[in-house]
Amino acid sequence: TQSTRPQRLLNAVQKKATRGDPRSVVKAIDDFCRHKEWAMNVGDEKGCILDSVVSEINPATVLELGTYCGYSTVRIARLLPPHAKLITLEFNPDFAAIARQVIAWAGLEEKVQLVEGASGDWIPKMKEQFGITTFDLVFLDHWKDRYLPDTKLMEECGLLRKGSVLLADNVICPGTPDYLEYIRSSPRYESRYFKSHLEYTKVEDGLEKSVFKG
Numbered sequence: 001t002q003s004t005r006p007q008r009l010l011n012a013v014q015k016k017a018t019r020g021d022p023r024s025v026v027k028a029i030d031d032f033c034r035h036k037e038w039a040m041n042v043g044d045e046k047g048c049i050l051d052s053v054v055s056e057i058n059p060a061t062v063l064e065l066g067t068y069c070g071y072s073t074v075r076i077a078r079l080l081p082p083h084a085k086l087i088t089l090e091f092n093p094d095f096a097a098i099a100r101q102v103i104a105w106a107g108l109e110e111k112v113q114l115v116e117g118a119s120g121d122w123i124p125k126m127k128e129q130f131g132i133t134t135f136d137l138v139f140l141d142h143w144k145d146r147y148l149p150d151t152k153l154m155e156e157c158g159l160l161r162k163g164s165v166l167l168a169d170n171v172i173c174p175g176t177p178d179y180l181e182y183i184r185s186s187p188r189y190e191s192r193y194f195k196s197h198l199e200y201t202k203v204e205d206g207l208e209k210s211v212f213k214g
């Protein structure tokens with residue numbers, strides 16, 4: 001049977017990366033996507049911005065919306081302090097199965113909880129299911145039309161505290177206009193745009209970092 005792109009990406013990780021070495025897993029995926037097949041990972045240029053935001057916050061609790069193959073999951077988890085937890089939500093079971101193996105190859109299973117399902121269903125259950133009070137950091141990289149409803153849902157469910165940071169991928173390309181309009185005009189957030197490029201291309205894209213004011 002034909003392999004899928006995520007399966008070919010996983011093969012590249014297992015062939016080129018060293019088990020237990022997250023940096024080599026990140027490099028293997030970036031090399032695969034730059035030289036073999038483009039894939040919608042946040043990539044190395046925006047990934048460095050992601051790294052700096054994670055390092056600045058040093059979060060104990062992280063929520064990632066949209067795991068895909070686990071590239072940004074590995075990028076974030078490798079920087080987390082020992083007892084920090086990253087919960088990542090993935091809707092597509094095939095992507096989730098690949099991501100679990102990528103996360104395992106990086107040796108980061110202890111820090112990551114991959115949950116299969118839709119953000120809209122799981123966000124209201126975060127407190128009771130995972131003992132989360134609030135998230136220090138949320139990385140939004142799932143369906144672009146879900147960024148705004150899920151942000152409102154997180155507010156309503158009390159999952160954001162004064163100082164919680166939302167970091168959103170693709171606010172230019174493919175674009176999340178309703179989310180940008182909301183977050184930039186809301187008095188409850190302080191937002192800043194980090195100009196960059198769409199992964200592995202010269203097309204403009206960027207990350208929007210928004211701090212919740214409570």
Ligand SMILES: O=C(NC/C=C/[C@H]1O[C@@H](Sc2ccncc2)[C@H](O)[C@@H]1O)c1cc([N+](=O)[O-])cc(O)c1O
Pocket residue numbers: 040041042065066067068069089090091092095117118119120141142143144146169170173174198199
């Ligand atoms: O479409 C994009 N991302 C959508 C990502 C979606 C991911 O999140 C879940 S959906 C879901 C739903 C609900 N809850 C959790 C996950 C999908 O199964 C996929 O794994 C995208 C597209 C481009 N591009 O150039 O076209 C570039 C990017 O960086 C992108 O992120």
Ligand SMILES: [Mg+2]
Pocket residue numbers: 040041042141169170
């Ligand atoms: Mg993205």
